Amino acid sequence: MADSYTNRWARYDLWDERHLSLDRFAVDDPENGFCAAASPRDPRPSLVIENGRIVEMDGVAAAEFDMIDEFIARHYFDLMIAEAAMAMDSREFAQMLVDVDVPRERLVKLSAGMTPAKLAEVLGHLSTLELAFANSKLRCRRQPSNQAHVTNAKDDPVQMAADAATAALYGFDEIETTVRVARNGRTNAIACAVGAAVARDGVLIQCSLEEAEELRIALAGFTTYTETMSVYGTEAAFLDGDDTPWSKTFLTAAYASRGLKARCTSGSSAELLMGFHEGKSMLYLEARCVCLQRAMGVQGTQNGGIDGAPLTASVPRGGWELLAENVLAALLDLECASGNDTRHSESEIRVGAKIMPFLMAGTDFICSGFGSIPKYDNSFNASLFNAEEMEDFLALQREFQVEGGLQHVPEDQLMAARARAIEAISAVLETLNLGRLSEAQKKSVLYAHGSDETDSFLPGEVAGMNAALIERRITFVEVVRALAARGFATEAARLLSMARQRVTGDYLQTAAIIRDGRVVSAVNDPNRYSGPGTGYVMTDERRQAISRMRHEVSKSDVLAGEGETGRQESRRWRIEAKGEAGPGDDPREVVIGISPGFGVRLHKTTGGVPLYKVLAALLEGVREGGGLPRVVRVRHTADTSFLGLTAARLAGSGVGIGIQGKGTTVIHRHDQAPHMNLELFSQAPLIGEADYRTIGRNAARYALGQAPVPVTIPYRGQALGARFHVQTALLYAIETSMIEAGRNPETLEVEFYDGRRTTR
C-alpha cells in the first residue's frame, strides 16, 4: 500500500495543497437532510379551503398543522386569489418571474396565494441565470445597497468607531456589530453610531445580541435596526431556537413600537445544523420560513444560508439554492439582505463566483454582513468578503459596472475620518468618565489594519464601561451631549437626526435605507424593472465613482514615472546622433536597432531594467560573442520585428537586434521574412539584465555563422497581461506617437559614464 502514496498522479498533490481541498463536499442524502431542493419527503403542493378556512395545506390536514403551518394558514394567504394561484402551472408562473412584461406587483400578489411547497416547486423551474434575472426584477427597492460587519476581537470601542467611520465612507448603509463578551453591547453600539456619524448622516446601526438584550440597547437609543429575529422551517428547530412564530411576531411588533427597523433571519441548513430537518429539502424549509415572515408582518428578511451557508454550499446545487432563497424573499415582497456573509468556502474562486449573480442582479443588501474588518476581527466569523478582499469587490463592481453599494475612498479622506472618529469616541468616553487613552494609544488605532496592532482598550476595561453604562442608565442623549460639549457638533446633529427618524417611523416601511438624511424605501423608490434602461440605472456620477481604484494607471502616471526615471538616469549615459546610418561592411558587425522612444521618453523596461543597462548589456554580449556592435536609432517604426529586420539589413553580418523601450527584443537576419526571426523575446517583464547580455552574445554567434543555444526566459505562469498590459499599452502608444514615417535610421554614439564607451 505504501506505493500508492508515491505512485499517483503528481497533480493530485498540487490539488491537495490548494485551498479548495479544505472545503468538504457532501453527497446528496435527502433522508439525512443533505438535499438542496425537491426531497422525496417534501410535500406536494396543496391548498384546500372550506368556508373561508384552510383545512389542508401542502398535504397536511388542519388538525395536524404544526406551529408553522398554523401560523402560515392563519396569516399568510390572500384567500381571494389563493385558489387561482394554486391552480396555475408552476412552470408558467416561473416563466412569468423572468418575463419583463409581467409587472412585479402582479407576481407579488399571486405569491400570496401560493403555499410553501408550491413556491419551492415554482423556483425549481428556474436556472441559476434565471434566478439572478428574477432577482433583479423582484428586488423590493430600486437602489441596491450593502451592509457591513464592524466588530473587533477586543470589543475595543475606539477601533470600532474608526472602523465604523471607514465602513460608512466606503458606502455601507447599515452597520451590524456584535460582541465577543456578551455584556459589551452598549459600547459597541455607541462606537458604531459615533464612528458612522463622523463619516455621514444616515447609517443604520445594529448590535446583534440575545433578543431581549438587543431590545434594551435599542431602547437606550444606540441602535436603529435589528435582524436577529431568527425563524426556522420546522417546529422542533423553532422550539430549539427558544421561540415560536407568536413570540417572534410579538417581538416584531415590539420593535415597531419603539420605532426600530426590523427584519427576520432565516436560511437553509439551520434546521440541518440543529438536527431537526425532517428529511425535507433546504429550499422547501426556507419557503416555509419566508412565508412565515411575510405572515408575521416583518418588513424584510436576512436569508440565503447565513450561518448555514457553508453547509448548503457543500451539497450539489447548493449555490443555486442560496440564490433561490433570496428570490423567494423578493417575490414575497420582503426586503432581502441576501446572505453572502458567512464565508462558504476557502477557495477564492468559489468566493468570487458566489457573489457574481448577486452583484449582477442587485439585491436590497448584497451582503448581510460584508466583513469590513479583518477576518480575525469578525466576531460573527469570516464573511464571504472581508477587509482583505474589499478592493477585489471594488474591482468586480468596476469591471462589470454593477452596483454593490461601495466605492473607493481616497486615502486622505479615509485617514481624516478615522482620526476624527477616534477623537469623537474618546471625547464621549472621557466626558462620561468611562475611560481615557494616551495619544500613542489613539495613534495605534489610527493606522491599524486590525486589533492585532492596537494598543487601546482591553476587554476587561470595556466590560467595566458597559457595567457603568447600564448602572447609570445612559442613553443616546448623554452621548449627543458629550459630543456637542467637546466640539463634535456635526456628529451630535447626525446622531440626533437618526433619533428623529425613529419619531417619524418612515424607515419602518419595506427596504428602507437613509441616504443624505432622506429615507429611501420600496415605497418611494420601488423597483419597477421591466427591461433594458429601466429599474436601477447608474448615474454618470455613480459610474465614475465605482470606476475609481486605488492603483489606477493613466498615461500621465506612466509618463511621470518614466520622467522621474529619466531624470535619475540621464546622468548615467549619453546618446548622440552621428548622422544617417548606412550599411556596414564588417562581417562581424551586429547592429542594435533601438526604437524611437528608447532612452528619450522611455527609460526602463516593463521588467524594471533601466534602458542604459539594457543597452550596455547588449553591447557587452555582442562583444563577448566576438561581434562588433553598432547602435542605430530607428525612426520609421516601433514594431519589434521591423526594428530587428531594419537593424539586420544595416549590419555587415546581416544579423541585427531590434529592441523597444519597454524591453521587447528580437534577433533578426536580413534575409528572413519580417515575422520569421531568429529569436524573439516577447515577455519583456521577465527579461533581466543578464538575459540581454546573452541575447547580445547569441546575436554575435549567429553573425559568425555559429548555432548558439537559443535563450530561454523562464516563465512560471504569471498573469503577465493583468500585471503589465496597461503599462505596456501606454508605453507602446508613446513609442508609436514618436514614429516619423520615411525617416532613415541614424547611427548613435553611446557613452556610459562608468567608463564604458562605444562609438561607430
Next chain:
Amino acid sequence: MTDEGQPDKLDTLYPVGEKQPERVRTRHGRLLGDLTLDNLLAEHVTASDFGITAEGLRLQAAIAEQAGRPNLAQNLRRGAELVEIPDDMLLEIYERLRPGRAHSADDLRAIADRLRRTYGAEETARLIEEAAAVYERRGIFDRRI
C-alpha cells in the same frame, strides 16, 4: 394591486418626515422641528420625545396598507398598540410567549385580557389568544428550562 390614483397619494405623504412633517408629533406634543440639538442641550426636549407615537405608527400602517402590504400594516398597528406599554412589561410578555415559559393557555389569556383592558391592544390580545390555543394543541406549555 394598487389602483392608478394611489401612488400619487403616497407621493405626497411619504416620507412623512419630509413631505408632511407637521403631521408628526412627539408624545409630549412637540413638533418634529422642535427636536433640535439646541433644544436637547437646553433640556427643552428629552429622551422620551424621541419615541414613535401610536398615531405615527398608525399613519405608517396606513401607508403600508396603501402600498399593498397588509401584513406589514398589521404589524405596525400591533406596534401602535404597544407604544404605551412600559419596556419591562414588553420584555416580560415576550418572555412569557417563548416556549415553556407560560404553563397554561390561561396564563397567556390573562396577559391578553390585561392588554385589552388596560391598553386597548385588541389586535395584540387576539394574537396572544391565538398563541394560547395553538400552544395548547402543540404542547408548547411543557416546561423547557
